[in-house]
Amino acid sequence: EVQLVQSGAEVKKPGATVKISCKVSGYIFTDYYIHWVQQAPGKGLEWMGLVDPEDGETTYAAKFQGRVTITADTSTDTAYMELSSLRSEDTALYYCAITTVGAGRLDPWGRGTLVSVSS
Amino acid sequence: EIVMTQSPDILSVSPGERATLSCRASQSVSINLAWYQQKPGQAPRLLVYTASTRASGIPARFSGSGSGTEFTLTISSLQSEDFAVYYCQQYTNWPLTFGGGTKVEIK
Numbered sequence: 121e122v123q124l125v126q127s128g129a130e131v132k133k134p135g136a137t138v139k140i141s142c143k144v145s146g147y148i149f150t151d152y153y154i155h156w157v158q159q160a161p162g163k164g165l166e167w168m169g170l171v172d173p174e175d176g177e178t179t180y181a182a183k184f185q186g187r188v189t190i191t192a193d194t195s196t197d198t199a200y201m202e203l204s205s206l207r208s209e210d211t212a213l214y215y216c217a218i219t220t221v222g223a224g225r226l227d228p229w230g231r232g233t234l235v236s237v238s239s
Numbered sequence: 240e241i242v243m244t245q246s247p248d249i250l251s252v253s254p255g256e257r258a259t260l261s262c263r264a265s266q267s268v269s270i271n272l273a274w275y276q277q278k279p280g281q282a283p284r285l286l287v288y289t290a291s292t293r294a295s296g297i298p299a300r301f302s303g304s305g306s307g308t309e310f311t312l313t314i315s316s317l318q319s320e321d322f323a324v325y326y327c328q329q330y331t332n333w334p335l336t337f338g339g340g341t342k343v344e345i346k
Contacts (some may be wrong), residue, residue: 151263155335160346164326164337164338164339164340165275165283165326165336165337165340166329167334167335167336167337179333180336181333181334182240215282215283217328221333223271223330223331223332224288224330225273225285225288225294225328225330226273226275226283226285226328226335227253227285227288228282228284228285228293229282229283230285231281231282232282
């Protein structure tokens with residue numbers, strides 16, 4: 121069974137950087153792309169970007185370009201999403217999810233990591 | 240960027256009735272369209288991909304249709320566990336984009 125286990129909730133101050141993780145199991149890590157999706161409280165879903173664990177290549181949404189870094193560690197089958205220069209609007213749930221091709225259907229998803237940004 | 244627009248925002252339906260959800264793309268996405276269901280406190284779950292293919296384990300009462308710019312998700316007979324928010328997502332072009340969601344609530 122494919123599983124994506126995300127790290128726990130984070131509380132950060134404005135201007136700080138957060139790095140959250142997504143550990144996968146049940147498949148060959150380099151076979152699938154790993155995506156990150158943001159969901160602000162009570163709002164919809166917004167795609168942030170992806171990493172190809174096979175070669176580390178990334179694609180980011182323009183909205184997050186310059187502030188987000190997505191990486192993959194093949195030694196631990198774990199993907200990471202780092203978001204810098206945090207502001208209150210970044211308070212959200214962050215989900216990881218996988219696709220078999222770069223642009224595809226997201227399935228399955230992790231349970232989400234809550235990041236709260238407050239002074 | 241391809242903008243996905245869902246309607247209605249809220250759909251009030253009685254259990255056992257049919258629900259029809261719409262999704263429109265700002266330009267053609269062919270059949271590169273997925274639907275997700277999200278319940279409170281849970282991650283989204285894939286229901287349908289390539290516009291009309293049900294994902295593994297999804298009941299037959301869920302069906303998707305459409306191509307190009309107009310898509311529909313139909314729930315033939317709503318069960319209590321189907322009351323949730325539904326999102327469409329295109330995967331033709333970067334960035335991947337989602338609709339704003341349709342909340343299906345009990346009438």
